[in-house]
Amino acid sequence: MSGFEIIGTGRFVPGNPVTNTDLARVMDTSDEWVFQRSGIRQRHYAAEGQGASDLALEASQRAIADAGIDAREIDYIIFCTMTPDYVFPGSAAVLGAKLGLLGVAALDIRQQCAAMIFGLQLMNGLFSSGAARTILFVGAEAHAGFMPWDDWDLVTGAASRDVSPEARERANAHRALAVLFGDGAGAMIFRATTRDAGLVKLKVHTDGRYAETLYVPGGGFRTRPYWKRDMFDEQAHIPRMDGRELFKFAVTKLPRTARELCAEANVRIDEVDWFLAHQANLRINEYVREQLGVPKEKMPMNIDRYGNTSAATIPILVDEVRREGKLKPGQLSMMLALGAGIHWGCALLRL
Template sequence: MGITIVGTGHHVPGPPVPNDALSKVMETSDEWIRPRTGIAQRHFVAEGEGVSDLALVASRRALKDAGLEPEDVDFIVFATMTPEFIFPGSGGLLGAKLGIPRVPALDIRQQCAAIPYGLQVANGLIETGAAKRILLIGAEAHAGFMPWDDWDVLYGETDRKVSEEAYEKGTRHRGLAVLFGDGAAAMVLERAEAPRGFLGAELHTDGRMFDRIYIPSGGFRSRPYFTPEMFEREEHIPRMQGRDLFKTAVTELNRTVRSLCETLEVSLEEIDWFIAHQANDRINAAVRQALKAPPEKVPSNIARFGNTSAATIGILLDELRRDGKVKEGDLCCFLALGSGLNWGACLIRM
């Protein structure tokens, strides 16, 4: 029956940053952000804090939840689009910090769609005997591309006002900047005993839509791969075509979930939980309506964390498990769309 999830954990850094705090560094407000996104607050990493640091805390919590030690893990799959370094990846850093430096670590780059992909990869590793117990991580540190430098103003550590130029810069990127927060989630995966397990996945990638959300600078088409001019053009900050992303997410996620269910001969009504990537409450509401799923089957926690990209699904699942809502035997559909564009869904019997 493939894999199932035997432990979960999550971690978010620092104090919450409410919507109104963002008004100190850009033209925005809670009244502007919340109706458009469902977000009330988010968290950001401190200077010098990386995704493997966040993942370390989340991993320890997941292993404790599973009643295991780091030495029981024989493979790490680490999903992030905001690593400490361009190379190497963050998976090996996490393994070293956990005290298991020789355990193989695979870094994957499906951005917000990472968890459906990661679960399928993990299932294949376990089904082929390449691994017995896998630590699947989703972790992000988006603070590095936020369009402001006045962190002391944001956190209320000073009463000074930001410069007019800095305020205008923040406002130019407001539509993207208000969405993201930082955090990490971990899942411990191992072979399931029937009737639990991984039923299947349907995944898609369409590189024709890469520019719906991407970072223009820092690639190896340029010599050197970063230049002062890139920063002057603010190309280190993601570009996003929000309306196109909204339409594509609603259309493709609805189509993919229905196709997966048809392939596996599972009705939508049999699914206990639709655990969706937390990108925007309006997107998830539209997907829910398209799937004709009742609201109580499509939980959300974006109000408290914002969009933590690869970490959103894991954070939400951990909260649901710890609250006693998602239980053994429940059928969960994990669904997500992210930069690439990548999207997909998978079904797991917990």
């Protein structure tokens, strides 16, 4: 494994927070239901016209400033999103242009909420092969485009009226999904180093039999054309989610993978300083934490404020914890994540 370290981080969330109670204006839900089941109190949404690359640009500029480098020192961009600006090309190219990094390789990875772990494996390869020295790694999501309502003025509190019964019914059909996701971006700058830092060991897995536990049924290239008028009538642009199955999968696979990783790396769980976990549901993380016997203070949580920001989650969390001055060089941190695919994995990183 080659040496690399985090030299800068940044995060950005759009607009004002939207609370669970705000969402109750457009569907039948409550702060009590959402908080008890998921630990979420509020989330942010990208504005109309604001894409994942715009959110990523803000976070990247903050990370570049934090690293104190000239953006031109970046020689590779990795962009993770499941909500790209276009069906194709991916948002990495769009972000590269916005940063003025013309000609710099920009790669999209689409491992949804597990992107950070796959990204670390990729970065390790890029550093060890000498293909890159300074990598901008960004996760950004604009889930607002798949939210099951049109009345954004009600959601944001810009207007007050009763939502139509039809609109409420449409939103209710997707309410378990809709309350979970929020928008934002997190950026990290990694640099090759001769210091004893970087990836210690990593395990990633995929089980595509479960692809339809969380997927978007419409707009795929199995049909001609790939987008049809009736797909919208069927709300086929909105992801379908089997929440219970994903929950079961996460609480089974993540503790097992974390234990196997530690055993293979010859590291005891109690030697790990930080557990930086994807934030899909507070109850999932609490369960994983208890299974592993990890004290609360070693697993920071921020899902209450952002919801599940998919690929942006771990970079946002790392930025928060790092800016609080908690992450110290030499510490051992484990990242854990599971996302649609189903992809999942854990990584041990020496800071």
